Amino acid sequence: MSTNQPGPSASFGTPPPPKLLSGVKNIIAVASGKGGVGKSTVAVNLAMVLAETGASVGLLDTDIYGPSLPLMMGICERPTGDPRTGLLTPLEKHGLKLMSMGFISDEKTAVIWRGPMVHKMITTFMGQVDWGTLDYLVMDLPPGTGDAQLTITQTAPLTGAVIVTTPQDVSLIDARKGLLMFQQVNVPVLGIVENMSYFVCDECNKRHEIFRHGGGRRASEELGIPFLGEVPLDPRVTLGGDQGAPVVTFAPDSPASQALRDVARNLIVQLEATAAQRIPLPTLNLTGIGK
């Protein structure tokens, strides 16, 4: 068992006050049926691209087992609490407000938690960050369809979810599971992103489909979900991610960055379509009738 369980345990079990997220217009979960598909990479870069449009954007890394945001954003400092409110203030970098379990736990310690502890931890963590007013809060979910994901999808008032997959069949089975999870908790899936879609050799321009290709689009068609785009493999994605500079900043003109901008544009379109469906019908105020 981990001996240094982070977080203010005094309020464990208290559900997060809904008002804490009431200043956030769109809460977008970035999910994957399995890990290692580049979900965090997509989440971080989508948040960056959304911020490039002038929007105020927060990024919440909820992966308690393998938080990658500290490294990907190059953050070593720890967040401070506001003594007046008792809430954590998000850190800021690359124009984003950031919070991660990795900011408050030791990266060299295995975080081994039993299910009920996971539930309490996430609920507490989500309720104790002061995001203020945001246009978008991008939530990087833990991979899979387990306890933590279930807690998060039930706790946060999600606007919608983005599912990241790799092209091959094994990952698609997992992506379908992610989709079914969101359907079961009534969260609209805004679209699928195929990451690690292909690789182009920069010496001879040969295109390699290392993890196969096209499964993301096929899954979106099969499942009736928008396809947001495909992002190629590129060593600069890894290199930037390991140096705290997401690829859209590290190599803004690379094909991977251009692909990520396309994905963000398609995401905004889907968010607007979803919002349009949610607008309530106008209330007719017919005076004099029924009096």
Place this chain on the structure above:
Amino acid sequence: MSTNQPGPSASFGTPPPPKLLSGVKNIIAVASGKGGVGKSTVAVNLAMVLAETGASVGLLDTDIYGPSLPLMMGICERPTGDPRTGLLTPLEKHGLKLMSMGFISDEKTAVIWRGPMVHKMITTFMGQVDWGTLDYLVMDLPPGTGDAQLTITQTAPLTGAVIVTTPQDVSLIDARKGLLMFQQVNVPVLGIVENMSYFVCDECNKRHEIFRHGGGRRASEELGIPFLGEVPLDPRVTLGGDQGAPVVTFAPDSPASQALRDVARNLIVQLEATAAQRIPLPTLNLTGIGK
């Protein structure tokens, strides 16, 4: 919630009878700190290579959230129970005895379980498979350091663990967590495998380090753990895995297959070294003394 929770629920909560695994000489867990590093690919191919040596080998896929063994081994049938013992009989393919959560659950259903259900499911599952006599049982663990992993490492009498990682820093942080998990439950780590180590263009022979390179070896040196080898990226690994033919069968002469055979050889060396450490000192039977 999933509506079709698989498994014989009548015996949920019953710990597995230790004798069920007593015929297994070596139980090897294949783990990773995060998902998508190719842990299942390494586990499946290691099991195949061990069987190539003439050993009797079983492969247990314990990833309840994203079981990939059915697809990777090309298995559609379901295991049958032995009416005399009430135990499940493993399926057989490519010379291996196989069992997976994927054999008994519907691949299109999200498996969403709360922690305590995970614990019961795994304990039941592990105790209800009749492996018989085996030289090696390779256990493909779920990725990460959560509930399921903790249950498995505490339940099965593991001989040792292999940690699979990808080269870059983000994954190494996660691999370290996996290592710490095994140390906390006193399971020896037999070594680290660096998967997706590099990619060689088959057109111009340029070598690409798409996910960087060398992190596995560095981690093994830093943590004082054997380095078992590095496995290159190769489209045939994915293609074979998606067609039910692991790469060591699908493309036996490929550099990836050769690398996997090297890893298996190094693993056997480490198993022998670990066994040598475990052999008790001979009991001296000095007759006539102390009588």
